[in-house]
Amino acid sequence: MSVLSILKYPDPMLTTPTKEVDGITDEIIQLLEDMYETMVASDGIGIAAPQVNSNLRLAIVEIDEESGLFEMINPRIIHSTGETIDVEGCLSFPEIYGTIKRADTIVLRYYDRNGDEYEVEADDYLSRAFQHELEHLDGKLFTDKIIQKIKPEDLETYMEANLE
Numbered sequence: 309m310s311v312l313s314i315l316k317y318p319d320p321m322l323t324t325p326t327k328e329v330d331g332i333t334d335e336i337i338q339l340l341e342d343m344y345e346t347m348v349a350s351d352g353i354g355i356a357a358p359q360v361n362s363n364l365r366l367a368i369v370e371i372d373e374e375s376g377l378f379e380m381i382n383p384r385i386i387h388s389t390g391e392t393i394d395v396e397g398c399l400s401f402p403e404i405y406g407t408i409k410r411a412d413t414i415v416l417r418y419y420d421r422n423g424d425e426y427e428v429e430a431d432d433y434l435s436r437a438f439q440h441e442l443e444h445l446d447g448k449l450f451t452d453k454i455i456q457k458i459k460p461e462d463l464e465t466y467m468e469a470n471l472e
Contacts (some may be wrong), residue, residue, distance in 0.1 A: 312360040325447040356444030367441040383418035406454030
């Protein structure tokens with residue numbers, strides 16, 4: 309496994325919609341493992357293939373040990389409800405944070421590295437992380453949805469003031 313370079317905006321790969329994975333190969337599994345190592349090394353909670361210069365519909369999310377690791381091949385949101393606004397950042401946009409409106413609860417369908425299909429219902433932070441990564445797969449950027457920018461030095465204060 310190796311840590312890959314993370315593309316930074318305005319790299320055009322970040323706004324290019326990805327292609328479906330049509331077969332799970334050793335290369336796909338290696339890419340998933342490298343993406344995971346890259347995400348962990350960058351202190352992230354999610355990463356999408358375009359961020360490591362791959363035009364494939366692959367994403368990884370791991371917000372904590374309790375939720376576990378999601379390696380997603382060809383993920384799709386099949387249902388969403390509610391809406392919530394919270395702060396986000398992105399590995400491809402260092403030092404940029406802002407509030408984003410997203411669905412509160414989603415149902416996600418994807419395949420794992422063994423080709424098994426899963427359907428997961430997620431809410432709150434996990435739902436937000438899934439939606440953020442899937443937008444990368446569609447060539448969309450979180451910065452296009454920012455309601456209120458938050459300076460890095462104000463992030464901790466904002467989070468403390470807005471904890472429920």
